[in-house]
Amino acid sequence: MSSVSTSSISIPRLRDSFDGRVTAPDDAGYDQARKVFYGKYDRRPAAIVRPADAAEVAQVVTLAADSGQELAVRSGGHSLAGHSVSEGGIVLDLSEMTALDLDLEGRAAWAQTGLTAGAYTTAVGGHGLATGFGDTASVGIGGLTLGGGVGFLVRRHGLTIDNLLAAEVVTADGRVLQVDAETHPDLFWAIRGGGGNFGVATRFRYRLHELPSIVGGMLLLPGSAEVIEALVATAEAAPEELSLIANVMVAPPMPFLPPAAHGQLVVMTLLCYAGDAEAGGRALAPFRALADPLADMVQPMPYAGLFEPADDMEVVEESARSLFMDGVDSRAATAIVEQLQATTAPMAVAQLRVLGGAMARVPAEATAFAHRDRRVMAGVGCVYQDAGERPTHEAWADGFAAALRGGPGVYVNFLSNEGPGRVREAYPGRTWDRLVEVKRRYDPGNLFRLNQNIPPT
Numbered sequence: 043m044s045s046v047s048t049s050s051i052s053i054p055r056l057r058d059s060f061d062g063r064v065t066a067p068d069d070a071g072y073d074q075a076r077k078v079f080y081g082k083y084d085r086r087p088a089a090i091v092r093p094a095d096a097a098e099v100a101q102v103v104t105l106a107a108d109s110g111q112e113l114a115v116r117s118g119g120h121s122l123a124g125h126s127v128s129e130g131g132i133v134l135d136l137s138e139m140t141a142l143d144l145d146l147e148g149r150a151a152w153a154q155t156g157l158t159a160g161a162y163t164t165a166v167g168g169h170g171l172a173t174g175f176g177d178t179a180s181v182g183i184g185g186l187t188l189g190g191g192v193g194f195l196v197r198r199h200g201l202t203i204d205n206l207l208a209a210e211v212v213t214a215d216g217r218v219l220q221v222d223a224e225t226h227p228d229l230f231w232a233i234r235g236g237g238g239n240f241g242v243a244t245r246f247r248y249r250l251h252e253l254p255s256i257v258g259g260m261l262l263l264p265g266s267a268e269v270i271e272a273l274v275a276t277a278e279a280a281p282e283e284l285s286l287i288a289n290v291m292v293a294p295p296m297p298f299l300p301p302a303a304h305g306q307l308v309v310m311t312l313l314c315y316a317g318d319a320e321a322g323g324r325a326l327a328p329f330r331a332l333a334d335p336l337a338d339m340v341q342p343m344p345y346a347g348l349f350e351p352a353d354d355m356e357v358v359e360e361s362a363r364s365l366f367m368d369g370v371d372s373r374a375a376t377a378i379v380e381q382l383q384a385t386t387a388p389m390a391v392a393q394l395r396v397l398g399g400a401m402a403r404v405p406a407e408a409t410a411f412a413h414r415d416r417r418v419m420a421g422v423g424c425v426y427q428d429a430g431e432r433p434t435h436e437a438w439a440d441g442f443a444a445a446l447r448g449g450p451g452v453y454v455n456f457l458s459n460e461g462p463g464r465v466r467e468a469y470p471g472r473t474w475d476r477l478v479e480v481k482r483r484y485d486p487g488n489l490f491r492l493n494q495n496i497p498p499t
């Protein structure tokens with residue numbers, strides 16, 4: 043028997059209402075159904091409900107509001123803070139809502155929010171089209187889009203939200219709203235960066251860009267301070283078609299890495315030139331000239347090729363911090379090398395994403411993601427098995443972040459459980475106050491609170 047209290051909801055009635063798409067603690071598939079990407083969030087909800095459409099989502103929302111049960115909303119289940127699974131409450135699992143309606147002539151797509159970034163990218167890629175999400179196929183379009191969406195097309199086409207044309211949102215009072223720049227513009231502004239605070243997004247309408255192929259893949263360079271500094275400068279000077287994500291780390295003994303690199307500090311750079319092969323070759327030449335590459339797998343490929351192979355892995359314990367930097371000088375590059383050499387964790391990384399381009403041209407007040415002028419987004423972190431080591435690795439992550447941070451500010455989707463002060467840092471200037479106003483209008487009772495929360499008061 044499970045210890046979960048289901049006193050205020052009737053599981054048999056739920057099963058009737060949702061045609062059996064309900065998993066409860068005594069069901070065979072319960073452990074699989076409650077699992078999220080980060081295994082450390084090992085929680086036992088009272089029920090996991092998989093609605094089929096917006097009307098059923100509204101039913102779950104109303105049930106949670108009426109019963110007082112905690113509501114977790116799950117698209118791809120990759121929340122760093124464990125927000126997509128509840129202890130004792132209801133999980134609204136969107137995984138059965140995966141319809142994708144393409145308007146090829148209008149260069150737009152309506153996508154249900156149970157889709158993953160990878161499934162969407164592969165489907166539209168078949169038509170030579172793309173919308174930019176992040177760097178990982180299994181991340182859900184729901185959480186990623188609502189926080190902003192920073193990926194391989196960020197300098198070319200901006201954030202994911204810069205390509206969001208409209209949305210369908212179920213609000214706390216159970217209404218199904220169609221939202222865009224003209225209809226409920228306050229809500230449309232808030233969901234472009236404000237996360238899951240304002241309702242359940244059931245569908246997004248995205249702009250599609252022609253992208254028949256890219257030049258992309260991994261370039262592996264030695265992880266010296268000189269290379270790190272020069273890499274960032276080269277990326278800032280590159281044409282906007284080029285975005286990259288650079289991971290400075292000790293090279294694991296993986297088969298695609300040359301044995302000479304194993305155990306060495308390397309910069310594993312994933313590059314994406316969103317354009318034709320010839321121009322791509324020219325844009326990539328300065329990167330290849332930074333040092334003798336340890337491996338060079340950059341080549342013409344479909345955009346979806348960047349998301350292979352499958353990326354599912356079991357992450358047990360992680361200590362990570364996200365921050366913005368105003369460039370990477372030799373002091374910062376040296377700090378990266380020293381901190382990565384100092385950790386006692388089995389695996390550690392400093393990730394650098396060079397921003398700018400199309401993302402920076404959107405005015406800060408246009409969306410709830412307002413860090414438009416930041417030049418580099420960095421993440422530092424390590425993974426390990428033993429929770430007992432957590433204090434050591436948390437202190438290391440804090441020290442590392444402090445050594446790099448260029449003032450306050452954080453991307454909400456890369457926040458873990460870091461307290462209300464850090465959530466506020468995600469929303470600089472007037473953004474926070476505007477979000478609180480919208481929250482008050484659409485969710486005054488804070489039904490949607492299992493998230494990086496913006497309280498209505």
Ligand SMILES: Cc1cc2nc3c(=O)[nH]c(=O)nc-3n(C[C@H](O)[C@H](O)[C@H](O)COP(=O)(O)OP(=O)(O)OC[C@H]3O[C@@H](n4cnc5c(N)ncnc54)[C@H](O)[C@@H]3O)c2cc1C
Nearest residue numbers: 117118119120121125126176177182184185186192238243
């Ligand atoms: C391995 C990995 C790689 C990542 N790479 C990137 C990257 O390259 N770029 C980037 O921008 N981010 C990246 N992220 C961060 C990612 O965007 C966030 O973790 C995001 O919240 C995950 O979305 P999800 O739908 O998978 O997660 P979920 O855990 O399902 O959702 C997270 C939260 O978002 C809200 N939410 C989700 N769907 C909905 C919905 N339909 N309606 C209302 N609220 C909803 C809920 O509050 C939920 O708790 C990465 C995360 C991981 C774990």
